[in-house]
Amino acid sequence: MQSVLPGRDLFLALIRDMSPQRHLDASTARLVMNNPLYWILCWASGRVLAAYILEHPELVRDRRVLDFGSGSGVVAIAAAIAGATEAIACDIDPLALAATTHNAQMNKVSVTLSEDFESVDGNVDVILAADVLYDKDNLPWLQRFVDRAGSVLIADSRVRDFSVPPYEKICEEKSCTIPDMDESGEFNVVSVYSVMSKSDAARGTG
Template identity: 50%
Template sequence: MLQTHDHLNTRMRRTLSRGRVALTAPAGCPAIDLYLFDPAVLEGPLSHDEAQAVVAEPAYWSFCWASGQVLAQYILDHPESVAGRRVIDFGSGSGIVAIAAARAGARQVVACDIDGDALAAVTANAEANGVQVDLCDDWLRRRDGFDVVTAADVLYDPENRPLLSAFREAAPRVLLADSRVKDLGDDHYVLQVVHEARTWPDLHEFEEFNRVRIYQADR
């Protein structure tokens, strides 16, 4: 049986032939360890072309995006927002937000992502942090009864804007982090805080994408 990191390495190399993962703590949420892309395999930082290739390819789970780090840290700092509640994390990627919710005392946490590689990473990362996170590969087939929806950096495509309403219909509380949309166009979402963070490892994105806004919607 492959070790956890070898299993993830095999998945990563579908995108980056010389890629590998390493256990690291993102600067924006250092209390959580994640198996992420190891830039030490490269000579120096990612080149512009390599960074663009990573963004264009599906190994999103191997990077921890700024919004995910900020939302995870926010949940750890405000455990009352999820404690004792059933939480579903939409577009989990590496699973940092789901893991934070579990660490903060959520009664159940479900990580939802259509990418099977991401769900494998969530499982490995949850194990590395000593928490239980359940999995869902289809938002439309999720179970009912959730108290909180969490989502980070999911509004990059304008066609995703209807998710704002879908999240509010799915649970009485939504915690949303985004660095790309300055005006959500939905007054139900109330700005809580703004923090700076960078993708980990750093993809050298535009500075404006490092400014993360946390919103909460309650009904």
């Protein structure tokens, strides 16, 4: 169990070490390469977006929130802590959803699990997504998010300065993945983009 946000009590069960010097036997190495276990890490963008939500709880409080590509569940858990009426963790990897359940229990919050974005019924007020733009094939999701929810928050360190209206860049923060993978410094700079509903814009939270 590791604390992943400075000054905040948000804990995740993560792999302890991802240093290049860590020795893996051949079978384990093949398993990791063929089945990337994204949920064993707390990625820099997820940390930044979770912290942003906890700093601005009014963005999710009393709202139905969906965390797309939830991985370890850190963003969905932050939304639940911040007072979302329902925090939905959406990930195609059932192991990620199992990890999210465990992590939510450690933080004494409840999250709803979904393996399929399209199968989530009913209205979604806010969509959150961290580190989903590493593949250009994922860019069409930006419009799908806007079509589904009034407010969207995206955090990304791989495609830092995209220009896709109506998204606006609202801040840039330095962070790192936990455990630290000694990535290039450029991947430790996270940009946050938003599309805000009229009610959020009126509050001045964007």
